[in-house]
Structure formats: structure tokens, C-alpha cells
Amino acid sequence: MSVKNAQDPFATPLETFSPNDPLAETAGLKSDYDKRAYGEANPALIGTLEKDDIANRPIDAVEEVPTTSVRKWWVRLTWFTTWWIPSFALSKCGGMKRPDVQMAWREKFTICAIIFWLCAIILFYIIAFGRLLCPDYDKAWNESQLSQHAGQNDYYAAIRGTVYDFSKFYKGDHSDITNLQTSSDLMLQLAGQDLTEYFPVPLTVGCQSLVSDTALALLPTANNTPAIAQAVHTSGPLQGDASSKLHNVNWYPDRFLPFAKKLKKGYYVYSKKDIENQGQWRQWAIINSKVYDISDYLNTVSIYQTNPAYSFLDQSITSLFKQQAGGDITGDFESAMSQFNETYRGATQACLDNVFYVGKTDFRDTPRCEVQNYLLLAFSVLLVTTVLAKFIAALQLGTKRTPEQQDKFVICQVPCYTEGEEELRKTIDSLAGLEYDDKRKLLFLICDGMIVGSGNDRSTPRIVLDILGVDPKIDPEPLMFKSVAEGSKQLNYAKVYSGLYEFEGHVVPYIVVVKVGRPSERSRPGNRGKRDSQILLMRYLNRVHFDAPMFPLELEIYHQMKNVIGIDPAFYEYILMVDADTRVEADGLNRLVANCADDSRIIAICGETTLDNAEGSWWTMIQVYEYYISHHLAKAFESLFGSVTCLPGCFSLYRIRSSDKGRPLFISNRIIDDYSENRVDTLHKKNLLHLGEDRYLTTLVLKNFPAFRTKFIADAKALTSAPERFGVLLSQRRRWINSTVHNLAELVLMPELCGFCLFSMRFIVFIDLLGTVILPATAVYLVYLIVTVATKTAAIPYISIAMIAAVYGLQAILFLLKRQWQYIGWLIIYILAYPVFSFFLPIYSFWHMDDFSWGNTRIVVGEKGNKKIVAGTDDEPYDDTMIPVKRFSEYQREVWEEGAAPSIRSGMTGASGPFGNSQAILHSGPPSLYKAGSAYAGSVAGSDYGQGLGDYYQNTNVIQKPVHSRQASAAALSQMGGSQAPSMVFGGTPSMYGMPGMGSMYGMPGSSASMYGMPNPMMNSTASMYGMPPMLPNPLAVTHSPAGSDIGMAMPLSQQNTGSNIWAQQDGAAAAAAAAAAAAGGSGMGARPVSTYSALNASNPFAAAPVPRALPINDASDPTDEEIKSSVQTYLANQPSLMNVTKRSVREALVGAYPNADLSSKKQMINKAIDDTLSGGAQA
Template sequence: MIISEKRHHATEVIATTRQRRWWIRIVWLLTWWIPSFLLKWPGGMKRADVRMAWREKVAICIMIAFTCGVVIFYIVGFGRILCPDMDKAWNSGELLAYTGDNGAPFYAAIAGQVYDFSNFWKQDHTNGLGTPTNEAIMSQFGGQNLNPYFPVPLFAAPGCQELSGGNTNLVLQPANISLVSLPQAVHKSGALGASNSFPGSDFASNTWYWDSLMPTLKKRYKGTYVIDNKDIKSAVENDATTYWSIYKGKIYDLSDYFYTISFNAGTSGTNLPNWAFLDKTITDVFKQGQGSDITKALNEALAAMNENDAKNNMDCLNSAFYIGSTDFRKTARCLVQNYMLLAFSVILMTTIVAKFLAALQLGGKRNPELLDKFVVCQVPCYTEGEESLKKTIDSLACLEYDDKRKLIFIICDGNIIGSGNNRPTPRIVLDILGVDPKVDPEPLLFKSIGEGSKQLNYGKVYSGLYEVEGHVVPYVVVVKVGKPTETSRPGNRGKRDSQVLLMQYLNRVHFDAPMCPLELEIYHQMRNVIGIDPTFYEYIFQVDADTTVAPESLNRLISCAADDQQIIGICGETKVANERESFTTMIQVYEYYISHHLTKAFESLFGSVTCLPGCFSVYRIRTADKGRPVIISSVVIDEYAEPNVDTLHKKNLFSLGEDRYLTTLMMKHFPTFKMKFTPDALAYTVAPSRWNVLLSQRRRWINSTIHNLVELLFLPEMCGFCFFSMRFIVFIDLLGTIILPATFTYLIYLIVVVSTHKAPIPYISIGMIAAVYGLQALIFILKREFMLVGWMFVYILAYPVYSVFLPLYSFWSMDDFSWGNTRKVVGEGSNKTVVYDDDERFDDSMIPLRTFKEYEANAWETASLHSDGEKEARSDSGRTGRSRRTRNTNYAGSVHSSARQSEYRDHSGGSSRVHSPNPYMHPQMAPMWTGGGTGSMYGEPFTPPMAFGPNPFNSPAMSLESLRPPTGMMASGGFGMDHARASNYSLATTANPFGGPALSVNPNPSPSDEAVLSVLRSYLLTQDLMTVTKRSAREAIYGLFPNANLQERASWLNENIDKILSE
């Protein structure tokens, strides 16, 4: 029979935040050119919110591409705009790199210009002369300034010809003959070579220099020969006969001119040339400005001359005496970009060195004393396999930590069969723990994170003791089974919901707030079945179901937090457990190590680790001094449990990077506390071994990293200032993430231009790269992690994958989510219009809330807890060694089997349904093959904690009190651990389930003396007077009055302790 149910429809208008409105404007500004109808029909995006998310993704990709383009343009192109010929200039030292050896080009400078003779110098170019010109001779001239080997015929030079009258006897004498090491290689032409030229050669022509040589050189032109100002001054100071001067950036050498005048001063004869053919005012300027810039003086001299003489003199200087230009690359316009790049490089290198020093923590691992803090080991699981789950659970059970003070809290996120499994994940977990499959607890109501009716969920609770390798550890298993109408992934709400379930429960325990039925059952199982009051627990140890924890890790993490009360979150190092399984896992080994020992170690110096991984972290439940809630704080839970995840940003924060965002929230709301990293604690996780799994994982990591770093940038309080702040480090991390493709592109560019000899070797860039990997290799060597050097080379081989393929894939897949059909955003502007279309209506009032005290009182009133004589037969449960025996019980049946049942009936809406006898029981729930064995306050008879028996572990629901010595339990914080340091939140600071009057916390900041003495007297009545100390008593009183500053009254407390004990 098919029942037609009426769907729930509603429309809501929600105000859009100012930041969101501005972001939408930017998105439309960048994507206006993409018509919406193309997205709707060919694109298949029927919903407005899906189309908006796609536009947001495109806008983000455009901004990332723009940023990458800006970075590449600034490094490669911006300098060319400011200094166009920056790569077309060589000084004498740089020119020496182009000698033709080892495949390098063959460059040489002539008349102030650099030419490429690579395709010429090995050829025979005797050109009619008898002098050989083989490769051996030519190799001497590679990378040299060849001005002395190509004398300019002045009688044919422009300008000089007019000034000298074209006299062929005008020949300059070299002032420094040592510059010519091979005289036969001097290219004298025309009248200059009359004594050694051959009539049939081209050199016989007076115009060979200008008609043959210069056109040939022009085809081989590469750039300008430059000389530094310091070299000019040095040359003049070392030789007084050197006349170098600078005019408009050009360098002129009149040394031979003045030497020739002096050399021919006493010469007599006919047809003698005018040796001083240049204007005297010009030569005087050169003499007076020897080695300096004569631009101003020469301009004045030329202005005093007639136009024709001025032109001839300047033409003569340019054609016969020009030897190069000043090194313009050292001017401000050419240096500004290099200095800015150098500044960025210094900042990056400073960060790298700081990370290196942070990672350079030499010495052995710390082995702190065993602590007595109560810890909840939270393990969310989804579709993991049996082998992975058993390794994780066994590693937690075998931790070198007091078994009685750790609780394995497993949350199964839905009744789902994972790939490769033959049973649902909850059944696998319960089989590992040894829970009898015949026992099926009642599903109980609780509120999940979801849209619409998805917020209504049901869960089952199991508890007991898990025994393995001599360890006996209490456990609680919560299985989210969902509503009866759920057919696809029943109960599944995500990892975030599993985390919030525990956080919300502990929050209500802390404030003694009303709880939902599932939370009341968990409270009952922990307090009355396991025998530990939930308020004792001080830390949450988050571990993923595919992570194996080293035995000593938990104690080391707790020790760090206990030593520094400012630490509210801490993580250890996570290593790859399957490093050799495939090449995919091999390329991840080095990355895992560096992300911890460089990134997290550096951030830990600031006390601001930006990502505590959910697979291996410890959070403080409440502060050690005043007991203020931390991770269970209401503000953290409210923001972390955001149900309306309807934008691209929220999807990446809550659906992909929930662990990182939880860390962000902790830093946001507790900026004065610390988030730390310790390398002493180790865990091993199973890394993706298949390429498609790695793609999916890195898509989540990269995208969530970007969105979380943006959130961190806008946190109101972060330590440090300007460049020396955590905010700047976050900005560098964000920039480094989005420009990964640009970084790889630039590296390829460097390799190409250097290998093709189109640019000098970039020593700074090479030095930075060498420093990065060199310092990392040094860390490995100093820490004797020699294998990591090899893994580093494997990572370098895979660098294109990490820097190009994975980021680009992640950026473009940023909107790859499943979008629910319950809550649809149909319009977004100044206001957001949301349409709800659900099968069932949901309201918070559908889930009843009660405090545990109220619930117990109601149970006693209904007499459900007074069924004397009712007995229960229990059979052996298997692995845990828990036997079921016939015995009297104080709990029976359902506490709500009376007429009050209607108050808590099923509120899921829809048509009429058959209700379960228990008001919190899952309606029409098909039995799931899972089992328990512990008493439930919601229907299953309960066996109270048992302190004695033939075997203390054979009790169906034994109390951990039975594991303590007969005396001295409270002497040092509980359970007779005299060798451990006392807990900051002692067993005496709350209701004590092990006997004696219950002491409650007094929040009064100024209690009266009588009130303090009354509590002190009651406390001492519960203690063993043979072992109690003043210090333990004082600490208990401090905990019972967390808001009062009783530490200042320690002497007064000591006096009254003596008085009470002497009575």
C-alpha cells in the first residue's frame, strides 16, 4: 500500500552580509560575459545556487590566473619594460663566459658593441692574406674586447675625414701596445696596411672598415659593451695617460689621440697631417674631466661652436673614439625590480631559515612520567575496512596510558557497507569490540547537522570493555542509523556531525544543560555502566579510523598540554604507513615529513599552528585554571555546526576542510591561547595508493586550504606585527598555494633561457633553491633520517604533479559537490531567497530535552527503577570476556512506558505510523545486526557497576572502581596512581561515583568562609586520612570553587585543614 505524503514547502528571505554582497558583485564583474542560459541548458545547471557556485569558481580561477600572470610578468617582463636592454649588455667579466668552449656562444666586443661570432670563428677567413686564421688562433679572442685589433682609418671615418682633410698619413699611435698580444691579427686596411697588405685582398681598400666590416658586424650584433663607473675611475687612477670620459652615458677613449700628438710633436716633413684635428675646446674638456662625466661641460663647449664644426667633432668622436657605454643596468630604473625581488627573496629565505631552525630540535624524544588525565579518544568512522579499524582500535587500547583514564569513543557515521567490505561499518566495529550481534539497542533521537528533516536523526549506543594484549579499556560506540524513511546512506551526516555530536554532549555535561535522548543514554552508559563521570574528562584525542598511534604518543601529547596550561590544541607528526605500496604513496612520504617538521614546527613557535589534523590531535575540553570550556565552548560549537552550507566558500570550509576550520575557530575565539606541535608524538596513516584517490584527497586539501587561509587572514587577533606576524605568514602560505603553477612555469623558463645561453646564470634563484632543499637535507642528516634524502629526490621528480597538475585540477573542481534538494537558494542579492521543499517537517521542539538529574528523578517517580525481583539472563559476549548472569537489577523496561509516552512520540511528520513502545525508539526500525550488552535507561535492563566478582572483567557492565587498590585511591588524583602528577580536574571536583557524598562545583566568585569550610569538611570525610595531603585537599577545593581565587588563601586553608583533622 502506497501512502501519499504531503510535502513540506516554505520560503524564507535571509539578509545577505555586506561581505557576501561585495563578493557577488566581484563575481558578476568577472563572469558577466558568460550567459546564464548557457549554464542552465547546455551546462545542465538548473538551480540558481549551483550556477552561482560555478561562477564563483570561475571568478576564483580568473583571480588565481591573474595572480600567477602578475607574478610571472613581474619576474620576467616588468624589468624589461623598465630596462629594455637589460639582457643585451655585457661587461668584460660577463663577456668571458662566451668563449665558445663547451658549446657556449663565441662573443667579442668591437667599437663598444658586442657581436656573435659563433658561426664564424671556426671558419677560414684568410681573405687573400698569408696569415692563417684557424680555430686555435681564433679561440684566443673569445670573450675579449677587440678594439685594438680593428683600428679605425681616420681619413675615412665620418666627421674625422672632414676635420683632418682626408690625409691618409693620419694614423693614431697606440698608447698601450700591450693590449695587442697577436700583432698579425690587427686588421689594418687601406693606407693603414700599406706595408703588409696584399694587393688582391679586401683590406687594400681604404673603405674596407666602413663598407665591409661594419655591415658584416651589424648582422651579428647582440648588444652593448658596458663598463662600470668604478672601472673607469680605476683605469684613470692607475694610468695617467688613460683619457676616458663619459658623455651622455657613452664612454670615449682619447688616450691614443693625446699620445699621438705627443709622439709626433717633433716630426717634420711634407704632407704631414694635422695631429690635433679635434677642436681644442673639446680636447680641453676631456683633459679636465679625465675619468668623469663631462656631459655638462661638453654641451657648453659644443654650444659655443658653429653647428657644422660641432657636428663633425661629435661624429668623429662616435666613429673613432667610442669604446662602450656605462653600465646602465646599475641605474635606479634597472635596479628597482631586482632590489624588490631581492627583498622578497630575503623575506622568503628568512622564513625558510626560521623553519629550518624550528625543525632543528636535536636530542632524544622526551619520556615524561605517566599522567592521570582523563582522555576521550574520538574515532569517527565511515566506510573503512576491518583491518584498518582493528589496527586503529588496538593502537588506542595499547597506548602507554592508564587504561582506566582513556575512553575509546567510536562514532559510526551511518549504517553503510564500504567498498570491499561484506558488512556495514558499525557491524565491523562491534565485531572487533566483541559485542554480541543478538542484542539490538533502541535507536534514540538526537539532532544532526543537515538541511530540513535531515536534522532529525537516530542513534544507538553501545558500551563496555575492550580487552587486547593485556589492556582493558572502556569504550562507547554511537551508531547513527537515521530515520526509517532513509534508504540511501541511512544516518550518514558527515564527519563534522560526528565531531559535533561529542562536542555538544560534553558541552551539555559541562553546563549540566538539558540533553536529547541519545546524549542521556551516553551519559548513563559512561557514568552508571562504565563507572566514570563524564565531567572527569579533560581532553579529546581525535584519531581517524585509518590512523595507527604509536604507544607513547598520547602521554607525550598530554604531557605537553599539562606542562603549559595555555595550550588548548596540539598535534604530533603523522607518517605514511604504506610508503612503499605504490609510486603514488612514495611521492607523499617527503611531503608529510616537511609539512610537519618545517611548516607546523615553525607555526608552533608562534603558538599558532593553523591546521591541527583531525587524524591525530588533542584538544583541551576546558581550561585548567578556571574550568572554562574550550573546544566544547558554545560559540565554537554554534559556528562549527552551521547547518546552512549553501555557498561555495561554506562548502569548502565545512564539507572539505572541517578539521582545518575547527582549528581556525579555536584560533578565532581563543587568540591568547596556543596551538602547538610536538615531533615526539607519532602516528601512522594510510596514504592513498591509487591515483584517483590521491586526486580526490588533494582536491579537498588544496581547496579547503585556500578558503581557510582566507578566513585566517581576517581573524581580528593574530600574534605579531606586520612582516613579523602570523598574519603575514598566512598570507605567504596563501600566495604560495595559488601561484604553484607560476612557480613551476618560471623554473621551466629559467632552465630554457640558461640552457640556450639567452640569459646569464641566475645565481640567486639557484642559491635559493639549493638553500631550500639543502637545509631540508641537512635536517634529515642531523636527525639521522637518511632515507628521507632519497624520498626528497622522489618528491622532486613528482614536483610537476604537485605544483601544476594537482593545483589546476583542484581549482577547477572547486564546485564539485553534491547539492541537496531540501534547501534551495533561488535568488541572491541584498537578500537571499531560500525555498524549502522536504518530505517531512522538522522543528527543534520535536527532540525532547532533559537534564540527567531530571531524567533520573522522573524515572524514580514512575517506579520503573524499582522493579525488585526482575531478573535478566545474559550470555557470554565473546571477546571482551563479559558474561551475562541472572541477577537482580534496579532498572527495568522503559522509563517512559507509562501514559507519558505520548509526550515523546515520533515527531517526524508525514502520515500515521506505528510507534514503538519506547518514546525515543526508532519507529518501524528494522533490526540492525549490531549488539550491545549494557543496560539502557531507555528500555533495556541495567546492571549497576560491580566492584567485586570472581573475575572483575566478566561483569556485563563493571565499574572501573574495581580496578583500584583497596586504599589510597584519592591520594594523588584517583585510582591509586601515586606515581603520577595530580589531575588539574581532580576526581573530587565533581560528583564522585565511587562513594561518599557528592560534591558539586560552586560557581560563586566570592564564597563565604563558612561555605568553603563546609565543602572542605565534606571533602575530607570522603578521603583516606592515611594518604590525604594538604596539597591534594587544596587542589580539590580550588576545583570546586573555579571562579574564586582561593590560591591566595592557601595558608588559611592549611590552618583549617589541620583544625578539621584534629577534631
């Protein structure tokens, strides 16, 4: 059975809820509110529902989700890998009862198997593959390599093509010749050399069939004459000392060779180039890759020409050595040997091998042995080139420029979970103290559930509200909205607080959204995760942009931003996402915004994040260098391509809409739809959306807007807290590593990344992905490398050492050039902890890839074809129609035209509903039509939201009600904004004074209607926190109540305008436009406002900021510098206030004053003229 959601939440039509709805009597429900919130289920039974209780309303009971082809192939591979592991074993032994949990384990096992085989293949290729192709690669030494083994404990020498290790032999006296002793000093003179001439073989032994005279001996040439004559081991009859063992003619084959065999290390080799070069003075040649040197033989024959006994080799053989000295004579030699009989051939070959053999050609130069090195070299060059490119990208030297002060509206979003008071205060204070216009930044804090963090004595929302100074008595009504979750958890409730936060002279507006959850939630009520908090704001701004129907919570946020804070939410152009444990430096936000303002194609940008607790513990110290290099190498390099693949959630700025046509970017439906996926039932989705939501958000931005850029700038800095305990670090890195693997896998398949083939971001992403999964192999190979080099069991791997030197050497050059001397120590600490980062943490992370809380709301029962998802027995019914939606423009117009009605549950106490507020009941004022005050306040003067009277949208009929009397209205103050004593301004910071009208919260004289103590506007409109009227005043306000506006704050009668023209302060065009907008509903949602102060003034005709006065038109096509300076002075002198004048506005005024001139080349001169004028240097 397939059941789909009834309606899309973005397109749900407005519904009218009647108190006489017959469904309200179903299941014993007392009100339409209860019915709409809980469906057919009785709230008293929430949490104990069985299948039979919801049988009549099978909402999301069974869903069939189509499976993609990629998923089908992956499932096949998973089963192919784990077919030998029966499901009952996972159930019985592993405790995995559910099929979806078992499937996730199988997927994890498959991924770990793939990673294992990748690591094994890498190690096999680097370590073993070369040995298989060239087994004796590390058992050969040439002349230069042999000379390196000439130490006291490293004594190598070559004799007749074989290398021996005499390290333990040379130190003793081994001579048995009378009056001839050896010493270690004498022996050391021969270390690392070819000692063939020091061990002559008797010719009767070496060439038995060719020589019979024991007196014959070869005379060495001048180049082969031994330097130390006493070291020559002459054996046989030619040995003068008859008592020595050397006097035995068979000493060499019978005694020396068996002894030397125990000391054998490898082969003595010559390169073909060396053989050819030395062939000019040596009569030697190559025969079947063996090198034979008959120089001494030819020298002896030339001396004893008259004695034929010395010419025991056939002339056809010796002539080859003479004619082709230094060459390969294999072919000619075999041809010559074929002329002899078998006996002579054998005797000649044995003679050459025993007496004239000196070594082999260097087989390491053959393609069989070289292919491995060339492939490794190619990969190494590729990787080193990448590292070098990253180094060049990070090498951005120069002075740190301070950008011009920006005027864009920015929302600073801070998701809060279990942080402590110190961390939260640090973050909030850093945002409040940013060097950015306070009126143009909004602190938007979202508390993810009623959670008490470890070590805290209060819940996180309470800590946040106490920091902001919100009175604990203020308890707004929880409002419904849809969360990113599964099953019934999609229905969530949240409270909204707003006000002003003062910090070191800064006064910053804030909004706090506290997710409290449904009444039935007992464990972590309201908690839905960081992704839900991000989606809450993104979806809200999306609906503001399109004037789409909103959830009750979103309507309340809209009201607080527009009518309480006094800034239309459509003005905001950027979202700064900051974690609750991050401290942003004062100029950080302005630098990020300045870069985005300079390049309209930047959709997101991040700054450098360093550690705030670098010396907190050993575990924080090992992370310092990693944080530094990950920004200055990886992100700086990716920023060159405009494709930073990971924008950290702790400090990133996103562009809400495009600067040209106002098209939604970060809040586009494409990103929100993909990011708000609530069916997270596979291992891949779990890792993307539950572990790496910040990184996946960057992936979605790159995927949906490939023409835009994601950038990194090092000048904008923030400090964050790193885990100080190993357990916390382990948990954090498990999330980071696994999310990195799955996100990079997504990016590799993304065709929109820039570049092509090896010169593309996709290739870089693939290298990063491969480097991440083979981290354990890297650690193992480094250990192998260290052991090999230390023990000298193999040749030094220069390629690997060069790679390591390039990687860390370039990194060291980077921070040395930037004069970051402290990172020398941090680099050493990081290297010491390399096994932790490269081996232990990845291994742990990969194996715990399926370590999730799966819940019981959705159970996957099939993977073949379409996947069936069945509601769990503990899941409550949910449908999108449970949450009413309404456009803010429609709601505001209804309130203006009809006035707000009391609760439909007249006579019911505030404590009787599921969100009853006993505080509101205790402090409620005299009974009246408005139930004690404003419909939006969080205090006793609050709305039905603020009281315990249920949900405003569920319990209020928006029908016209007559005003009973001036006294009653004055007692209740304003239905949408009044305040009783003490003043609780819209659920935000209470007044410092106990009586209205005594002054503002900052001690300045003024009415109680303004938090700044500024007098209210003459109109009865909603006063903002800045003492300004709202974006769109109510043209009908004066007809409702002479004592207080229905949508404004209460004012003394002396300040009220009872009958004057509400557009009196506007000129004709502006008044007509504003009146038309108010008549249409006051939203102005059809046009996108620009984020400038002039736009704000256009929407707010009563703003305190005056309109800049224009310059007279000058038709000159090339004005002089003096004329321009005079125009600058005139413009600045005519402005009633310089508080709102910027250099840009002055330049724009000059462009308008000189329409025929090109002033772009005079920008610096104009800026200097402005500075001179303001400083008094240009005065007459």
C-alpha cells in the same frame, strides 16, 4: 513568510507525552511515538511527500536569512565578473538548474579569475615588467661578463662597443693574406675580450673631413698594444698584401660591418666606477652615456709633435679628455662644440663615433633598470627570512625526553566511514595499546551511517562491532538526536554499544555510536559527515558540563559512561581525535597530555603524522617529504607563536575545559554554535564546513580563544595511510587545497592573531594564502627559469636561484642535522613531482571548487537583501520539538524514585514499530512488567532501547509500579542492568560463559554482575565494568527489590545487602556529602570533578583503591634531607597499596607535612628518595 525554529535544542523544556494525545490520531498515526517522530506526515508516505502534503505544517518552509555586508559586496563583485555569462546558458549548457548552484559556479569563476590574474601579475612582474622598464637589460656585457663567453661553443668578443658571437665563425680559416693562416686555437686566445685594437679604422674613412692623408695611422699605447700582432686587421693602403681584400680602404665599412651585423648580440658596457678608476692611465671620458677613448690619438700626437697633420682634433676637445679623464664631460663637450660651425661639429662627432668610440656606460645600473631587482630582492629577503625563521623553529635539537605518566581522563574519538577491517583494527589496537592508564582512556567510535565501503563485505558499523567482539544478536534500539544537516536530515537516529576491549593485556572501555538514520532513508542511511560526528560528542560533553537537557541518544551515552563503564563523563579533560586509518604510537597520547599538563594555556596540540604506507605506490612516495616538511617547518614555526593554524583531524588533542576554573573550552557554546552551522548554502561555507572541517575547527578555536595556544610537538607521532591511487589523491588534495584557501581567508581577517604588521601571524597567514593561490605561477616560473638558464638566453637570475637554494638548502640541513638520511631520497622524489603538487593539483582544485552534492532540501531563491531559502519538494517536515530532551539528573532521579514503567504501547510486538527488533522478540524471556530485563541493555536483557519497542523516552511512563513478586523480578533480573544467560552486558561484549555466576569474562571467579569477575559491592547499585559501583549509588535500591537492584545488576542473594546502612563504609563528612548528592538526584552536576584518582574515589565510596594515609605535621622550616627521606619511607610504608601512589602525591603529602618549609628546590631529591625507597636502596 518567515518561519523560525520553535525552540533552541539547548533550552527546550521537558515535555510530558500522553498516550491519549489527540494529535496521535492525526493522519492515521497509531502512537505518540510515530506522531512525535514524523510530525503530521504519515510514515508510510515518507519520501513521497509533495508540497500539498505539508501545507498545513510549513516547518522551515520559507526562511529569510539576513545577508552580511561582506557577502553583499562579494556578490556584487561576482556579478561584475560574470555579468556576461547569462543564467540560461548555465541552465541549458551547464545543467545548473537551481539558482544557488549557478551562484556557486559564478563565485567559483570569480575566484578562479582572481587567482588567474594574481598568477599573471606575478609572472608579468618577474619576467616582463623588468624588460619593459629596461628593454636591453639582457643585451649588455661588461668586461667580466664577456670573459665568461670564451668557450669553444660560446665565443663572444667586443669590437668598438658592440658584442658579437663568433662561435660559428672562428673555427675556419678566413685569412686571404699570403703565408698567413689562422686556426681555431689561435682564435680561442682572443675569445671573451675587447678586440677594438685588432680592427683599426683607416683615418681617411673614419674622419673623412678631418684627415686626407692615407698614410696617417694611430700608434697604440703600451696598454692598448695588441698581444697577437698577426691578428690585427690593418686595412687600406697600409695593408702590405695588395692581393688581400684588406687592401681596400673601405674594407671596414663595406665588408666587415655588414658581416658583423649578422653576429651582433648586444652592447659592451663599462660601469662608471671602472671608467673612473681606469682614467688614471687612459684618456677617456663619458659623453652622453657613450665612452670615448683618445689615448692612442694623444700618444700619436706626442710622438709626431712636429707633424700638424696628426693633430686633426681641436685642442679644446682633447684638453677635456686630459683634464677630466674618467669623468663625464657631456656639459663641457657640448659647450666646446657650440663654438664650431655645424660642418666642423658634424665632422668631429663622426670622427669620435667611428674611431674613438669603445662602448656605453652600464645602463643596467640606472634606477630605471635597478628598481625591479631591488623590489624582487626585498620580497626575496622577506620570504627567505620567513623560511629561515621556520628553519630555526624546527631546529629543536636535543634528547627525546620521556614525560611522567599522566593521569588525566581522555576520550579517544574515532569517526568511521568507509574504512576497511585492516585499517580499523590497526587504529583500534593502537589506541588500546597506548602506554596510558586503561581506566583513564575511553574509545569513542562513531560510525557515520550504515555504509559499505569499497572492497568491504560488511557495513562499517558491523566491522567495528566485530573487531570489538560485540555479539551480532545485540541490536539496541535506535535513539533520536539532532544531526548537523539541512531540513529533515537534522532528525537522526543512532544505536549505542559499550563494553571492554582486550588487546595484548590492555583492557579498555569503549563506546560505539552507530548512526542509522530515519526509516525513510534509503541512500547512505544515517550518514551526516565527519563534522556531525564531532559535534555529537562535543555537544554531549557540553550538556554534561552544564547539566543541560539532552537528547535520548545523549542520555543513553551518559548512562553507558557513568553506570556501565563506571566513570563520570565530567571527569574527562581531553579529547584525542584520531582518524580511522591512523595508528598512534604507544607514547603519543602521554606526550600530548604531558605538554598540556605543563602549560594550562594550551587548548589544542598535535603531533607529527608520518605515512604508514610510504612505499605503497609512486603517489604515496611523492607525499612522504611533503608530510615531513609541513610539520617540521610550518607547524613548528607556528607553534612558536602558539598559533598552529591547522591541527590535523587525524591526530590532535583538545582540552575540554580550563584547568583553573573548569570553564568550557573546546566544548564551549561559541565553538559548537559556529561549527554546527547547518545552513551551508554558499561556496565559502561549503569549502569551510564540508571540505575542511578539521582546519575550520582549528580556525574557530583560534578565533574564540585567542588567549590560549595551539601547539605542535614532534615527539608525539602517529602514522596514517596516504592515498595510493591518483584518483583518490586528486580528490583528497582538492578538498585540502580549497579548504586551505578559504580557511586562510578567514584567518587573515581575524584581528586576534598575535603580533603586529610584518611581525605577526596574520602576515604569515597572508604569505601562506598568497603562496597557495600562486602555486601555478611558481611552477610556470620555475620552468621558465630552467629553460632560460639552460639555453643561456638571458642573464643568470641569481636572486631566484638564491631563494630556491635557501628554501631547499635549509630543509636539507634540517633533516641532515636530525640524521634523517632517508629524506635525501624523498626530497629528490618530491622535487621530481613538484609540477604535480604546484601546478596540476592546484589548477584542478580551483576549477572544481564548486564540486559538491547540493541536495534538494534547501533552495536559495534570492540574494538581494535578505536571502530566501525554500524547502525542496522532497524535504520532510522537521521541528526541534520532535526530539524530546531531559536532564540526566532528572531522568535518573525519576527512575530511582518512581521506577521505570513498561511501554505505553502495551501488547504491541517489538516488530511493529519503525525500528522493530525481531531478534529481541525471538529471545525475549518470560512476560513480565519489565519486558525481559534491563532498560539499557542491548541484548534480551536490555532496555526498551535494546528491544524493538520504540523509543524509551517516547513510550515509557515513569510512574511507580508495584513489584509483583521476587520470582518475577528475579526472572526479569534488573530493570536497569540485569543479565540473562548468555550475559549481554549493556549492549557490549557478551560473557564468555553461558550461565550467570559461573565467572567473569576473563575467567576469574566472581559474580556475573562484574565484567572483571570482581565481586559486586554490598549495595544494590549499578555495577561498573571494572567491578566498582557507579559514581552515585541509589539510596532507595534496597526498598525496590530484595533480589536485584532496579538500577544495578543481578546478584546472588548471598551477596545482597538487605538492610545495612548504605553509607557504612564512609566517614561522617563524606557520607553526608554523598547522601546529599544522592538525595538531590545523584548527578553532582553543580560542581566540576577533577581528573584525579582521589576525585574518583570521592564520588565512589566503594572503590577498591584505598585512601592514602597522611603524614604527621612537622613545623620545621628547613628540614634536612635525611628527615625528608625518612618521611618518604614512612609515607610509602603506611600505604596499603602502591598501585595508586604517584610521585606527585608523595610530594603533596610532604608539602602538607612540612607546612612551614619550601620544598620546591628539593623536588629532584624527593623523586630520588622515592625511587630509592621503591627499589630497596634506601632501606635500613
